[in-house]
Amino acid sequence: MATTHAGPHPHEHGPDCGHTGIRHDGHVDYLHDGHLHHPGPDGKVEEHKIPVSEKNPAEHAPIADGGTHDSDHVHGPGCGHEAVPHGDHVCYLVDGRLHHPHDGHCDDHGAVDVVHASA
Numbered sequence: 001m002a003t004t005h006a007g008p009h010p011h012e013h014g015p016d017c018g019h020t021g022i023r024h025d026g027h028v029d030y031l032h033d034g035h036l037h038h039p040g041p042d043g044k045v046e047e048h049k050i051p052v053s054e055k056n057p058a059e060h061a062p063i064a065d066g067g068t069h070d071s072d073h074v075h076g077p078g079c080g081h082e083a084v085p086h087g088d089h090v091c092y093l094v095d096g097r098l099h100h101p102h103d104g105h106c107d108d109h110g111a112v113d114v115v116h117a118s119a
Helices: none
Strands: 021-024 027-032 035-039 045-048 082-086 089-094 097-102 105-111 113-116
Touching: 027 082, 027 113, 035 082, 082 097
Parallel strands: none
Antiparallel strands: 021 027, 021 113, 027 035, 035 045, 082 089, 089 097, 097 105
């Protein structure tokens, strides 16, 4: 379920806006300051989340061999990876996959379709 973004929005999201675009549910949303923004049909910005699904589960799954960060890397604000709302929690985008810090380790919550990389 989408909610309307609260407060002012400084620009229009699109392929050249400088934010990472992620395709899900038949459209593209843009990662902006830990939120997944979707330009709504009425001109308002909607807040979306990657839904929990078979493709993007919320269960605990170890990061696949060949992960793209050191095993001692801790995800969180300022870690260098973009935050992605996923279900009722926040994951971090690492090479097209959702990583979720959990109980002292990192879980893999599946791949997302990145269609525009951030500038």
